[in-house]
Amino acid sequence: MSDPTSMGTVPWPPEFADLYRARGYWEDTAIGDVVRAVADDHPERVAVVDGSMRLSYRDLVDRADAAAVRLRELGLEPDDRILVQLPNGWEFIVLTLACFRSGVIPVMALPAHRRHELSHLAGVSQARAIAVPRTLRDFDHEALALELVEELPDLTLVLSLDRDRPADGERVIDLAGLLAGPADAAEARQAADGMRPDPDAPACFLISGGTTGLPKLITRTHNDYVCNVRATSATAEFDADDVYLGTLPVSHNFPLGCPGVLGALFVGAKVVMLPSPEPVRAFATIEAEGVTVAAAVPAVAQRWLDHQEEVGGAQLASLRLLQVGGSRLPDEHAARVRPVLGATLQQVFGMAEGLINTTRVDDPDEAIIGTQGRPVHEADEVRVLDPLGKDVPDGTPGAIYTRGPYTPRGYYNAADHNTRAFTEDGWYGSGDIVVRRPDGNLIVHGRDKDMINRGGEKISAEEIEDLMYRLGSLELVAAVAMPDAVLGERLCVYVVPKPGRTAPSVEEVREAFDERGVAAYKFPERVEVVADLPMTKVGKINKKALREDIATRLDSSTVRS
Structure with missing residues (x-):
């Protein structure tokens, strides 16, 4: 018999729950x-x-x-x-x-x-x-x-x-x-x-991006998720006349509740579902159904921009808002959205663990193009901290920490990880490095945790390394992100073979992952065989040096080609 969910869920402290309820952030619905x-x-x-x-x-x-x-x-x-x-x-x-x-x-x-x-x-x-x-x-x-x-x-x-x-x-x-x-x-x-x-009971489990090992479960209650949907609906200016296009996997937090499918249903709007964001079918659907709001990851947005520039036409005439999230949209692509697609760009930077930031529909172009927005709810608390845990001034990069009425206080049944991801007083650290401007808008500069962000799908380096070691022929393994113009990042694995053994090719690695039943987006796309790996002064693999190395190798191969 399964255990009650409450046994593995970290509740909000009573004083916070009482405050959120008293101020109407939690509707008890x-x-x-x-x-x-x-x-x-x-x-x-x-x-x-x-x-x-x-x-x-x-x-x-x-x-x-x-x-x-x-x-x-x-x-x-x-x-x-x-x-x-x-x-x-x-x-x-x-x-x-x-x-x-x-x-x-x-x-x-x-x-x-x-x-x-x-x-x-x-x-x-x-x-x-x-x-x-x-x-x-x-x-x-x-x-x-x-x-x-x-x-x-x-x-x-x-x-x-x-x-x-x-x-x-x-x-x-x-x-x-x-x-x-x-x-x-x-x-x-x-x-x-x-x-x-x-309403305080769990409504659903979302899954984490997985910075260490396999994904963790995020308990979202009815009260906190209604709050999440309401707040993001307000910044997207959702109303009953909107038509929302769902093309991203709707089990993700972004297309499900930011405001997504639920946001549309909360205001009496229409939801149009598509299995893929492929531009030919997506554009035809936007025209046929009068879609007004769509969500995309940067790679999809770039495909849509390129397709519209190639074919032209008025298929997107009804589209008023394109939300882009999952990873940072390059400024040069952000600047093309309004002139090419005719829609307002809304940058979305958030996490299934809670905090959502967006640009606003009426923000100046420089904020829409050059930032990833600001918190959607008045009760969202955000701190930007240095490595010693001290607040940094605006304009200075630091790690973002947050808490609020829709940011849970811990992962489900993950006490050990919770001690690392959450502070004693309930602040969640996502691992993202940001700069906060004086106007409150955030600029995302990357992350301080070991994770690959492949077109919005988060891949844990630790999980990949564990799978690689199971192949049996490797002495050392390091999984790192390599830059990619379309997806933002792809997965590269550096390997040191055991003495007398041969390192597997990328094709052999992918076959082995497939046999183990690993999701295809986690398959390594490049394997670099090296004699040894660079180490930090404290004896850890120097991932920063490897990321710089693969970027250099990619640049060199581009020049040679």
Whole structure:
């Protein structure tokens, strides 16, 4: 039997919780109730578009309530965890809302995750169920889910989605059937109302970027996540007339709740789901659905800019706001957004652990182009510290620390890591190095932790190094970021072979990672074989020197070519 979530969750201190509640930052409302109230006011308005599937707000909440009841009939109780690994589609939204209504806690996995990541997430969360597409991009997710059920004691249910045919019904539950409309909507609503979770209870688990080892789980409560969505909706100036395009994996915090899908549903706007940000289809969808707001990582924004310059036309006429986050957008690309795409750029710098910063729609161009914004909520506390933990003056680089009404006080079941990531008085250090300007806007200068940011997907160097050592032929390994014009960073691994052994090629490494069930975005893209690795004075591998070395090697190869 799985442990109560409260056993692994770090609560806000009572004095902070009381303050946030007294000032109205916490509304004491469950997420599902917010969407339900919008549906009551605007039942016939279109809520979700996914290809030919169009759900009104009434359809959306009725399906969610029916699914909440069916989850209970499957034996899932409030506080049970379900691993959700679904692609962008209406099914993700309905299942997530069903969880929010029933008190079942979704663990937001990514479609790119494989055995390596899924077994870890399911194990740490003690998930009882997993929701997957049957197959996606030629990978059999259902087969892997069944293997995990055999291996993990808590995991017993597989919910499988196939839009062409239902699941076999013996070992696998048909997810499409579970998400179907109710036979009696009023009865389903009454039953779902009776399951209403405590607003201070966990709403979902987001996953960390993973600076050390495998991802950690971030407990987001109904109260803090409603606060998160409300604050980011305000800075994006979301209203009922907006149409939000979801192309990034919606299980990420950015497209889910900053303000993302939930922000749109909170104000009665329309959500349009796409499985990919590929510009031809994305631009056609923007034109067809009148999309007003879209979110992108820098690599996607660059592709959109290049495509629009190449093809021209007025497909983006409705787009008023392009949010870009996940990693820093180079200033030269930021300056192109308004003249090329015709939309206002909103830079977004934040973390699934809480704090979100954005530029504002009415900021001057120099702030929109040259900064990553400022905190979205009046109660966000931010400090910029030197290596000794002292505050630095504005204009000086330092490590950012934060706390506030939607920044949790610790990772789930990670006491050792919490002592490193959080101070005793509750400040969270993300590892990002920033400069704060006198106007409060932040400029991101990088990070002080060992992490590769590949197009917005965070890769732990420690995790990669551990996987490399398992190959058995290596004496020393160091994973570092190498610069890339499209993704910002890619993954390079420096290796020193054991005496008498041969280092694996990059192709052999990628094959080995694939066999171990590692997500493809974590595959090394370059292997540098060296006789030894540079060391710091305290005997640690000098990653800074290696990053400089690979940058030099890349520059040299460019010159030679």
